[in-house]
Amino acid sequence: MKQFQYIRPATQQNVLDAITKSGTKIIAGGTNLVDLMKRGVTAPDKLVDINHLPLKGITPTKSGLHIGALALNSVVSENALVLQKHPLLSLALKAGASPQLRNMATVGGNMMQRTRCTYFYDTTMPCNKREPGTGCGAMEGYNRMHAIFGASQQCIAVHPSDMCVGLAALDAVVIIAGKKGERRIPFVDFHRLPEDHPETDNHLAKDELIVGVEIPDNNFAKNSYYLKVRDRQSYAFALVSVAAALDISGGLIKQARLAMGGVAHKPWRLYDAEKSLVGKAPTEENFKVAAQIAMQGAKAYEYNAFKLKLAPASISEALKHAAGVV
Amino acid sequence: MTNKNGLTRVDGRLKVTGAIKYAAEYKFPGLVYGVVVSSTIAKGEITGIDSKAAEKSPGVIAVISHLNAPKIPGYDRKPNDFDPNIKTFNDSKIYFYGQPVALVIADSFERAKHAATLVKVSYQKQQQQTSLTANLQNSYKPWGDGSDYLRGEANAYRNASVKIEAEYHTPIHVHNAMEPFAMTAVWDGDKITVYTKAQAIKSMQQDIMNMFKLPIENVQVYSKVIGGAFGSGSPLWPYAKAALIGAKVINKPLKVVIDREQMFTMVGYRSPAVQKIGMGASADGKLVGITHEATGETSTYQQFGEGITDTTKFLYDCPNVNTQYRLTRLDLSTPTYTRGPGETTGVFALECAVDELAHALNMDPLEFRKKNYADHDPEENKPWSSKYLDECYSLGAEHFGWDRRKQKPASVIENGWLVGYGVGSGAYGAGRANCSARAKLSADGILLIQSSTSDMGPGTATVMVKIASDIIDIPVENIRFELGSSALPAAPGEYGSITTSSVGSAVFDTCTELKEKFKQIAGGTDNPDYLKILKEHNLPFVEVTHHTSGRAPDADKYSAHAYVTHFVEAHVHPATGMVKIKKVVSAVDGGKILNPITARSQIIGGVVWGIGMSLTEEGVLDHRYGKYVNANLGDYHVATHADVPQIEVVFVDKKDPVTNPMGSKGIGEVAIVGFAAAVANAVFNATGIRVRDLPITPDKLI
Structure with missing residues (x-):
């Protein structure tokens, strides 16, 4: 590991000043960044520790729930307001990593974690995300864990987070602080597809800091579910995961x-499938139709063709759980 | 502490409080740190090593490679079976990806680690072959005619009224012990002392003697405690040779610890295998013939073979059995012994095939096994020393509730999950080797027993204390068992489930002799009062050393094995293919169980790895590079707590009259044998889907 400086600026403003310099990286829980540094994937000159900033709160707002960027994954998953208003988020968080990691990992850090693609982590392998222009090792390699939606010729990696899938489904908004003040962007627009720049995971500028997320109030609490299909029962990334939330009233789906x-390279919202469910009864037949709609445009590689079958089956299964028709 | 289940681990408190010292935790004045640089090609030659930047890096003392390493006297010797055969830093040849090519030594681990990234190695690369399935046509007979076996008529199954033919695939398994391999090497002139992970202390001492052509008194090996080894801890691996050479060159105490990724390439693994089985029976379920053909892999520089087809020759009463075993040479490191070596792989295929044939016969698979029970060894044509496999069947079935199993697959659904029951049996030789032990009872009341065995986890010292206390009637708290040093009386390596039988027999004999000696001193008494005798005769202690032969009396007349039958309840989600193991009962014939509490742990450990083997574990290579793509514990999936249900262990607990004076049969290896088949069979019973390609991941069930 390259030698680096470590600083802990007193205030959020001091942090924003510190990260303007190139070669700096913010560290919170460090559950991903430290691995990346040990493997030589990233080699910052300076780490800016933000763990002490007052960004841990989980508080109701006028029309939603604010969760601070430094709230721990474990804390959020057990928070009474989260469990009451957005049980889907709790399920998604508990499906991620291991209890030990969740005790370290923060909400902001979870959003910033990088793909677990093996070719990205192995500095002896080609990877356009790690080193633009070197090629994609996964395209013709062992791509069992890789994307079936939204990939490019440059990169077929997937985003590894469970929490982010839940937040994408719940229409969360990301609150970002920069030199010019705060800006808010929809969570679904935070991460990006690889296109010709797989080295860029998201739309956070280098001199910006995630300060929190806000989830608008909704009617999904009664009928939501997070299904994660993985190779072992804990501490494994998703082969496929589905966040499903339904607003059911009078026997019909009002919103999905x-x-x-x-x-995909980002949490993958299934807008067309959602639309297909509106006004329909929550039945297995309708869920299967929605699942098929969701699969339009899917493309598999040598080792992940099973996802073309597993994904729709999982969508349908998650919807059944959400609707309580299992 | 003794409770109703036996003696708890004598070193348990030291382990859980962190007070015990592992190989990488020894400190010496002036200790320096080595980090191994591994090759980034799988086949070819090193054309150059640029170590200038590394040498200039802060704290770096030396960068050692074949370019500057001294001539190693023993490299002209013909290596023995345990020697991994790579002559570290001898020449420029590369045999596998991840081969040690240089050692960077610095004044701190971190500095050595960083400098290792600065060493630039250039290569002339050749095309590697690392896929077993793509190279099956290049297989050969590893043991000449001994690679094949025939009893009765070959391929007789083909003429049976009911028959099955199937091909089974098992992947690479990596031992992945929690404790990384480490060697701390301390030279004093031409004397060397090492602290390392060694299952076989005396053979490691011999390997080091051979490497440097040193007399035995110049080589001391310590391996006081082992954080898991599972078969990987016996050879003097290439990284350890690097440590020995490095310490010699700089003439300072040197510690080398390999990292998790290096644990995949530098310390062996379980060979993958492709197996074909043909099995046929009469319409009423009597076996007619079994054909079992297996191919595994080895490296280009060393042959490692294992008895994949061995159990097929004797587990069932079958008149016609033919087997063959082949190896394919690949550009990978050599595989090594891995828990239940050979049997674990072979019995997966055998016990799945038995289930497949029972299904074809529409018979309960346990009934089918009972119908073909071998009441003597059909391979050796000898009686069993003892065999209570039938009691494993019945005890296990009773504890499990086997009678609730539905013969028709996919006929039980609970809460949206398909439910299936499966069974798989296994056997493992109950062997024994020569062993010596020393026992010394002192006036302070402490009985010290010593032998150069090791403890890779089963609780060797604990069971030896138990054996000793049964003979010498003094409280277990006053008995010490010392192991883990090559200076102690010679013991065999801790492998092949022989330790309790071998070392235990030596302890038994030594303590018996010690007791006799006390009786003689006292002038004949059946129950000597040891401390009184020492006092009356003004003796500070009485000591005996005893060598016990590895050949039990009449052992040649019998065939001796330990047996297990695993019962598994698997739940399979029909839409997502996820498998949950809900219940396990493992019934074990391990002869007399000497210490139930630690014996139970051994079986649980085997079952937990069996869960990994059946559902999650697979070493995956990218054959374009000959390199692992999952060489870490995040991507190589060992079972987590969430994957492991309650495991019930049932012991038959009946004395074997032949194996050793305690009547025990070793159970460390057999614990995992047959388990993966029980899972695959349960999954079939749940779903009607037969997965013959481990691990059984969700994608194979949708």
Whole structure:
């Protein structure tokens, strides 16, 4: 590991000043960044520790729930307001990583974690995300964990987070602080597809800091579910995961939210499938139709063709759980 | 502490409080740190090593490679079976990805680690072959005609009224012990002392003697405690040779610890295998013939073979059995012993095939096994020393509730999950080797027993204390068992489930002799009062050393094995293919169980790895590079707590009259044998889907 400086600026403003310099990286829980540094994937000159900033709160707002960027994944998953208003988020968080990691990992850090693509982590392998222009090791390699939606010729990696899939489904908004003040962007627009710049995971500028997320109030609490299909029962990334949220009234679906993990470079919202469910009864037949709609445009590689079958099956299964028709 | 289940681990408190010292935790004045640089090609030659930047890096003392390493006297010797055969830093040849090519030594671990990234190695690369399935046509007979076996008529199954033919695939398994391999090497002139992970202390001492052509008194090996080894801890691996050479060159105490990624390439693994089984029976379920053909892999520089087809020759009463075993040479490091070596792989295929044939016969698979029970060894044509496999069947079935199993697959659904029951049996030789032990009872009341065995986890010292206390009637708190040093009386390596039988027999004999000696001193008494005798005869202590032969009396007349039958309840989600193991009962014939509490742990450990083997574990290579793509514990999936249900262990607990004076049969290896088949069979019973390609991941069930 390259030698680096470590600083802990007193205030948020001091942090914003510190990160303007190139070669700096923010460290919170460090559950991903430290691995990346040990593997030589990233080699910052300076780490800016933000763990002491007052960004841990989980508080109701006029029309939603604010969760501070430094709230721990474990704390959020057990928070009474989260469990009451957005149980889907709690389920998604508990599906992620291991209890030990969740005790360190923060909400902002979870959003910033990088793909777990093996070719990205291995500095002897080609990877356009790690080193633009070197090629994609996964395209013709072992791509069992890789994308079926939204990939490019440059990169077929997936975003590894469970929490982000839940937040994407719940229409969360990201609150970002920069030199010019705060800006808010929809969570679904925070991460980006690889296109020709897979080295850029998201739309956070280098001199910006995530300060929190806000989830608008909704009617999904009664009928939501997070399904994660993985190779072992804990501490494994999703082969496919589905966040499903339904607003059911009078036996019909008024609103639906669906997002998938393990299938794309970002949490993958299934807008067309959602639309297809509105006004319909929550039945297995309708869920299967929605799942098929969701699969339009999917493309598999040598080792991940099973996702073309597993993904729709999981969408349908998650919807059944959300609707309570299992 | 003794409770109703036996003696708890004598070193348990030291382990859980962190007070015990592992190989990487020894400190010496002037200790320096080595980090191994590994090759980034799988086959070819090193054309150059640029170590200038590394040498200039802060704290770096030396960068050692074949370019500057001294001539190693023993490299002209023909290596023995345990020697991994790579002559570290001898020449420029690369045999596998991740081969040690240089050692960076610095004044701190971190500085050595960083400098290792600065060493630039250039290569002339050749095309590697690392896929077993793509290279099956290049296989050969590893042991000449001994690679094949025939009893009765070959391929007789083909003429049976009911028959099955199937091909089974098992992947690479990596031992992945929690404790990374480490060697701390301290030279004093031409004397060397090492602290390392060694299952076989005396053979490691011999390997080091051979490497440097040193007399035995110049080589001291300590391996006081082992954080898991599972078969990987016996050879003097290439990284350890690097440590020995490095310490010699700089003439300072040197510690080398390899990292998790290096644990995949530098310390062996379980060979993958492709197995074909044909099995046929009469319409009423009597076996007619079994054909079992297996191919595994080895490296280009060393042959490692294992008895994949061995159990097939004797587990069932079958008149016609033919087997063959082949190896394919690949550009990978050599595989090594891995828990239940050979049997674990072979019995997966055998016990799945038995289940497949029972299904084809529409018979309960346990009934089918009972119908084909071998009441003597059909391979050796000898009686069993003892065999209570039938009691494993019945005890296990009773504890599990086997009678609730539905013969028709996919016929039980609970809460949206398909439910299936499966069974798989296994056997493992109950062997024994020569062993010596020393026992010394002192006036302070302490009985010290010593032998150069090791403890890779089963609780060797604990069971030896138990054996000793049964003979010498003094409180277990006053008995010490010392192991883990090559200076102690010679013991065999801790492998092959022989330790309790071998070392235990030596302890038994030594303590018996010690007791006799006390009786003689006292002038004949059945129950000597040891401390009184020492006092009356003004003796500070009485000591005996005893060598016990590895050949039990009449052992040649019998065939001796330990047996297990695993019962598994698997739940499979029909839409997502996820498998949850809900219940395990493992019934074990391990002869007399000497210490139930630690014996139970051994079985649980085997089952936990069995869960990994059946559902999650697979070493994956990218054959374009000959390199692992999952060489870490995040991507190589060992079972987590969430994957492991309650495991019930049932012991038959009946004395074997032949194996050793305690009547025990070793159970460390057999614990995992047959388990993966029980899972695959349960998954079939749940779903009607037969997965013959481990691990059984969700994608194979949708």
